[in-house]
Amino acid sequence: MDDVSDRIDPARAWVAVAVTTVAALVAGALAFPRQVYDGFLWQYFWGPVVADGTGSACAQRVDGETLLLDSAADCQQAMGIVAEPGYTRLSTITYALVLIFALVGVVFLLRRLDIGRDQGLFFALFPFMLFGGALRTVEDASIAMLRETGEPAISFPLSALFISPFIYFTVFFVTLGALLLSVALARRGPLDRYEYPLAAIGTLAFTITIGYLGWLAISTEVLEINPGIAIITLVGATVVAALAWVGTERFVPEVNVATGYMGVLVVWGHAVDGFANVLSLDWSEELGIPTYSPKHVVNSAIIDITGAVQPESVSEAIGTAWPFLFVKVAAALFVVWVFNDEIFEESPQYSMLLLIAILAVGLGPGTRDFLRATFGI
Template structure:
């Protein structure tokens, strides 16, 4: 067995597995279109994108055709396969599997480029996480314009590139292109380190996206501007991250040994997500922003359980989404504690990428949530 494993190139095995999985989906979609394409790919992945991108309440797949439905009653009475905007348990688990598999592939790429061990790599990718959340907000703004004026800012299916799960691929390829350009610039001596242009490109992409949202808020009546949401979210997350750092450094310093200031950013990013959700779901009327409903499975479950266990008077006073914030903070601190020195020593690139992914799954949605509320989308 050892001889066989030694002869297998892990990178080639990864490519072979990726090609095999894609081939199986393509062949299955043609051979069994109702079961594989309609019942799996469309139902859990493309259908929610169609419903979201067109501003519909749901999308119906029946007889190999797609219909868009605009009312909850129609969606409840619809036959065939019905997909609503947002995530399901199947799609969430599938994204997790694809994420881990993709991380392995990126590790092979980083090994080939001989980069990815440095902590500067982590910080240089931070702007791209903000960019991903802001880009998703652009699609939200486009849908809002469609519902209000009848014309979207970005027409579907192009807007599908900014909706989950396709937006992950969009941001990934933008980041990959920026990384390759930055590495090439560093190796040609144009910059001292590749992290500098990489961070600069990500910052420019994020700033451009925010500028576009600001332009829409000024030139249209569809978007508003509620700076209190951004202030509470960002200042609150900064205070929580700072207190978490001070507290752990004083009482449990071992928590931060492996990650250092990277851990502070992880806690900050997930706290942004937690605060943005609480404000959007429980304090919308007080802040003068549109009311929202949870799209994530975990968030929905927490709200449902809290509503069932918490007295109604308390729910009316403080809402039911607040435990999500503490879950996010606790989970982030746990992750920071788990990423000790040994993990980084055994597999520095994979550990670094996994930490990037952990921050991204919190900060990306969090950025989208607080920007949506800030611009009243």
Template sequence: MNDLSARIDPARAWVAAALAALAALVVGSVVFPRRVYDGFFWRYFWGPVVADGTGSTCARRVGGETRLLDSAVECQQATGIVAEPGYTTVSTLSYAVVLVFALLGVVFFLKRLDIGTRPGFFFALFPFMLFGGALRTVEDASIATLRATGEPAIAFPLSGLFISPFIYFTVFFVTLGALLVSVAAERSGAVSRYEYPLAAIGTLVLAVTVGYLGWLAVTTDVLVFNPAVAIITFGGASVVAALAWVGTERFAPMVNAATGYMGVLVVWGHTVDGIANVLSLDWAEELGLPTYTPKHVVNSAIVDLTGALQPPSVSAAIGTAWPFLLVKIGAALFVVWVFNDEIFEESPQYSMLLLVAILAVGLGPGTRDTLRATFGI
């Protein structure tokens, strides 16, 4: 058994496993279309994208045909398989499994290139995390344009590339292309470190994406500009991250021992997500924003539980989303504390990528929520 494991190339085994899973899905969808495609893939993954990308309240799948519904009553009364925009428990868990599996594949790739061990790699990827949230907001703006004018800014199914889970692949391939170009630039002697052009490309695509939202706000009546949301969110997150750094350095320096300023950025990113949710869900009216509802399973559960346990008078005064912010801050600090020198020494590429992924799962949605509120989408 040991000889067999020694002969197996982990990278090739990963590719084989990925191809096997893809083949199982494709073959299952062809052989058992109603059970595998309609009942699993469409219901939990593509159906929510269809409903979201077309601006529908829900999408209904019966007999291999899809119908779009535009009222909550129709969705509640619909038979067959009904998919609504947003996440489900199954899709959330599936994305988590796929994320971990994908991280393993990227680790093998980084090891082949012999990169991804320095903190500069982490910071160079930071603009791409913001870019992912901004790109998702572009699709939100497209739907807002559809509802206001009857024509989307980006037509479906192209807009599906900007909706979960497919937006992850879009952002991944943009980042991968930037990484390959940057590594090539370093190895040709054009730059001293590949992190510099990588960060520059990330900043460029982020600027273009946010610039497009600004252009829509200036040239149409669909989007507005409300800078207070961005100021409160990013400013508040910066204050929380600074206090967390000072507090842990003074009373629990072991928390930051291995991650350093990378840990500060993790706390900042998840605090952005927490503050953006609190502002969007509980203070939308005071800030002159549209009405928002939680789309994430955990967020929705926390809001529901707080509303059930908290006195109505308190809920009316401070809202019900505030515990989500505390959970995000606490979880981020815990994760930063878990990362120690031993973890980075055993598998530096995997540890670095895992830290990137932890920041991205908070900062991506947080950026989207912040930009949606900032542009009144």
């Protein structure tokens, strides 16, 4: 048994599983379109994106045709296969499994390319996390224009590339292409390190996306520019990250031993998410931005608990979302502390990729949240 396992290349096995799964889904959809495509792929994965991208209350699949319904009442009365914007339990579990499977595949790729053992990959991918959050804001802007003018900035189905969860695949493949191109330039071209072109491509993608949002704000009346939101969020997150670094270095320096400045960036990214949520939820009226509702389950629970135990006068003065910032920073510090030298020594590429994912989980949504408020979406 051990001889057999030793002969199996894990990377080749991963590719075989991926190809087999895709082939099985395609074959099943062609052979049994009602059961496999309509009742599974469309209902749980593509249908919700169709409803979201078209600004519909839901989408209905009838005799191989897609119908768009504009009211919740029509959706409740609809028979057969109906898909609403958002996630279901099945789709959430499936996407989680796909994410884990993809992370394993990326680890195999990093090992094959013999990269990702040091901090260079972490910092080079930082602009792509900002790019992902900004790209999701583009879809928010497009939906806002659809509701105000009847015409989206980006028409469906192209807009599906920017809708969650498909946007994660879009950012992933853009990042993967940039990584492969950068490695090729470093090994076959005039560059010494792949990290420089990789960071440059990510920065360019983020800059173009921000430029497009700025153009929409200038050329339309749907968007506006509130630079104070971005300034408060970014400066506040920077101050919090600096205080966290100074405090841990003085009192518990072992927290930063393995991660160094990577840990600072992880704390900063989650502080951005914390500040963006606090400003959007508690200070929207004072800042002159649209009113938002909490999207995180944890955030909603924190708001409910704070509102219950905090005096009403205090809640009216400072709001109830502020503990979310401290929870985010504390959680980030705990994660940074967990990443010790032993973890990086045992599996450097996997550990580095996992730390990158942890930063992206905070910075991606945080970037989207403060950009939405900045552009009044």
